[in-house]
Amino acid sequence: MTGTIDLTADEFWALPPAARYDAFRTLRQTDPFAFFAEPEIPFIEAGPGYYALTRHADIEAVSSQPELFCSGKGAVSIPDMPVELVEFYGSMISMDDPRHARIRRIVSLTFTPKMLDAVIDSVSDLARELLLQARKTAEAGDGTFDFVREVAAPLPLKVICRMMGIPESDHAMVLEQSNIILSGGDPEVLGTDSQEDALGLFLVAGQNLAELMHRLAAERREHPTDDLTSALVNSSADDGDALTDQELGSFFILLCVAGNETTRNAISQGVWAFHEFPEQKQRWMADPTLAKTAVEEIVRWATPVTWMRRTATQDVVVNGHQFHEGDKVVMVYGSANRDETVFDDADVFDIGRSPNPHLGFGARGPHFCLGAHLARREISVAFQSIFELMPDLEVVGEPDRLLSSFVNGIKRMRVRVGQG
Amino acid sequence: MARAEIARTCIMSGTCEALVPTVFEVDDDGAHVLLDPIPEDLVDAARDAADQCPSRALQVVT
Numbered sequence A: 001m002t003g004t005i006d007l008t009a010d011e012f013w014a015l016p017p018a019a020r021y022d023a024f025r026t027l028r029q030t031d032p033f034a035f036f037a038e039p040e041i042p043f044i045e046a047g048p049g050y051y052a053l054t055r056h057a058d059i060e061a062v063s064s065q066p067e068l069f070c071s072g073k074g075a076v077s078i079p080d081m082p083v084e085l086v087e088f089y090g091s092m093i094s095m096d097d098p099r100h101a102r103i104r105r106i107v108s109l110t111f112t113p114k115m116l117d118a119v120i121d122s123v124s125d126l127a128r129e130l131l132l133q134a135r136k137t138a139e140a141g142d143g144t145f146d147f148v149r150e151v152a153a154p155l156p157l158k159v160i161c162r163m164m165g166i167p168e169s170d171h172a173m174v175l176e177q178s179n180i181i182l183s184g185g186d187p188e189v190l191g192t193d194s195q196e197d198a199l200g201l202f203l204v205a206g207q208n209l210a211e212l213m214h215r216l217a218a219e220r221r222e223h224p225t226d227d228l229t230s231a232l233v234n235s236s237a238d239d240g241d242a243l244t245d246q247e248l249g250s251f252f253i254l255l256c257v258a259g260n261e262t263t264r265n266a267i268s269q270g271v272w273a274f275h276e277f278p279e280q281k282q283r284w285m286a287d288p289t290l291a292k293t294a295v296e297e298i299v300r301w302a303t304p305v306t307w308m309r310r311t312a313t314q315d316v317v318v319n320g321h322q323f324h325e326g327d328k329v330v331m332v333y334g335s336a337n338r339d340e341t342v343f344d345d346a347d348v349f350d351i352g353r354s355p356n357p358h359l360g361f362g363a364r365g366p367h368f369c370l371g372a373h374l375a376r377r378e379i380s381v382a383f384q385s386i387f388e389l390m391p392d393l394e395v396v397g398e399p400d401r402l403l404s405s406f407v408n409g410i411k412r413m414r415v416r417v418g419q420g
Numbered sequence B: 001m002a003r004a005e006i007a008r009t010c011i012m013s014g015t016c017e018a019l020v021p022t023v024f025e026v027d028d029d030g031a032h033v034l035l036d037p038i039p040e041d042l043v044d045a046a047r048d049a050a051d052q053c054p055s056r057a058l059q060v061v062t
Helices: A010-014 A017-030 A056-063 A083-094 A099-110 A113-140 A147-152 A154-164 A168-181 A195-222 A228-234 A245-276 A278-286 A288-302 A372-389 B015-019 B040-052
Strands: A033-036 A050-053 A144-146 A307-312 A316-318 A321-323 A328-332 A410-412 A414-416 B003-006 B024-027 B030-033 B058-061
Touching (some): A010 A017, A050 A056, A056 A316, A083 A099, A083 A195, A083 A245, A099 A228, A113 A147, A113 A154, A113 A372, A144 A147, A147 A154, A147 A410, A154 A168, A154 A228, A154 A372, A168 A195, A195 A228, A195 A245, A228 A245, A245 A278, A245 A288, A245 A372, A245 A410, A278 A288, A278 A372, A288 A372, B003 B030, B015 B024, B040 B058
Parallel strands (some): A050 A328
Antiparallel strands (some): A144 A414, A307 A328, A316 A321, B024 B030
């Protein structure tokens, strides 16, 4: 059976979600350390292949032992990329301690819940603005609008840009370039079928984002404000440590990618989940105290980032499986979050689910999502605003999904308002 | 006698609560220490939680 499942094939990721979740279940139950050939990409020599970990317990074991399973060889790409690229695009997500710990420490100081309070207060206003504008767009046309373009995409993007102090005039560029980096090679997003062209676009996109931050860093060193960029380059750390221009550029790329597309897709996938499970929408609207568990369930259900990679640093046995030094290990969070040994009725969307030890923000360990708090608040506010201002929102037809193994994305989702 | 301290870098990952729910609780304000000092039989578990804290905000001191 598992012989027909190939997690490397584009065709697999083009399958309807239910078929992918069925395949994950088969892997969990029959081949939890399944081995696959690596995807082929231009200019990079094909590597030895990788083990796909699909069970919750195995992913927890790998993620929580960073000294045995490192990130520095790459966390977001299965083929080994040149180390400069890995760090440029991945920042600390693709680093190990002590370098990872240093950047994380500097960033953590500016990323605490208290520091984010002001930004979070503005999320609600932003969400209202976007929803009111979207309703106008719908009313001026056929009563429908693209939920991703009008609401789910701009909300997290504007939150991040405001946090970093990026001028309004650059927001569109940031959205466009981060879309390219996270396109997963989807030809429609890139506007090209050629893998060589795609690589070129990807490199330029990173450069553009980094250059924007270099410009902003210079300004904020000269004239600090209360934004995150000022804090990062002028340092709030006790020892006076701050990010260099290059580190700031890479961190911003990480933020665009990790804090933008992920939250966008959690919100979009959440709207789709409420379409598939309308009684859950009624339940939350009737009982706002469910917000906390509802947000966790949306993150479990959406699992916006499908996997992260680690590499074995030595020969090691994990839950009975022998790994050898250099083995590539892909932690398939999308599967772990449907693991029937951890979640009762794992394929049911239940906004009251508790406990909910999902791996949507990653598993335990030093790389756990730094923005989990921000994401939770954004998702919570987004849905509360939708329920208040657009209780009549209805999805029209199937959403268009991103063709990507890495991001569980929705490109477009037409919704209707004003039908009752 | 061991005590837990939580720094302002806490990002509320919930790791400590997941590992040692009798000692730690995470709510909207961050992580809180429920038992001070930490009972003898839970000190090792609390140290493990500190090791696994993703923002290194949790420390167990004696």
